[in-house]
Amino acid sequence: MTAALRARPATLPDAAAITHIYNQGIEDRIGTFETTPRTVDQIEAWFAHAPAFVAVEDGDGQVLGYAVAHPYSDRCCYQGIGEFSVYIRREARGRGVGRMAMAALIEHAKAAGLWKLMSRVFPENRASLALMAWSGFEEIGVHRKHGKLDGVWRDCVIVERVFPENLD
């Protein structure tokens, strides 16, 4: 892991950087079914309900990536489940930024009393699956033909991590 990185909670002024990074991920067609670029307003709306962490360069503070946990469901029984995503600036991938953002999100989830984080990953997304394994997530199954991306049916690997300390 690069020493000159740190993670911190995202704040509203980070919304533009997060939007840029998410839109790179949308363009790359490897991490999401979404194909429409997001606006900064849409990302700002996350701050009402979704804890997010950014990994930044220690020197100039540039936001290199983020991890965010949205509520999995509005049903009461699922209130302790966060559905997360993690996106890293194209130029900064493969140098431990994803690990740093995920570690911060996981610490927050534990402290906030969530009992589970989960997500879905395309099986072709080797970098994401490696990051999930490193972050302690288990692959619990595959949704077959879960949606179409650019007209092609795609599978999704379901990953989750349970926090036993929050199961009481």
Ligand SMILES: CC(C)(COP(=O)(O)OP(=O)(O)OC[C@H]1O[C@@H](n2cnc3c(N)ncnc32)[C@H](O)[C@@H]1OP(=O)(O)O)[C@@H](O)C(=O)NCCC(=O)NCCS
């Ligand atoms: C997937 C992603 C978040 C990983 O973040 P990252 O900062 O590049 O990854 P890190 O440098 O922290 O490395 C984490 C692990 O991924 C592995 N990895 C990184 N890039 C890889 C690549 N291109 N191919 C295979 N493995 C890769 C690393 O070796 C490491 O695995 P290890 O712990 O077994 O050594 C990032 O590449 C990204 O933003 N991709 C586009 C958006 C996306 O797919 N988001 C996930 C949606 S589910």
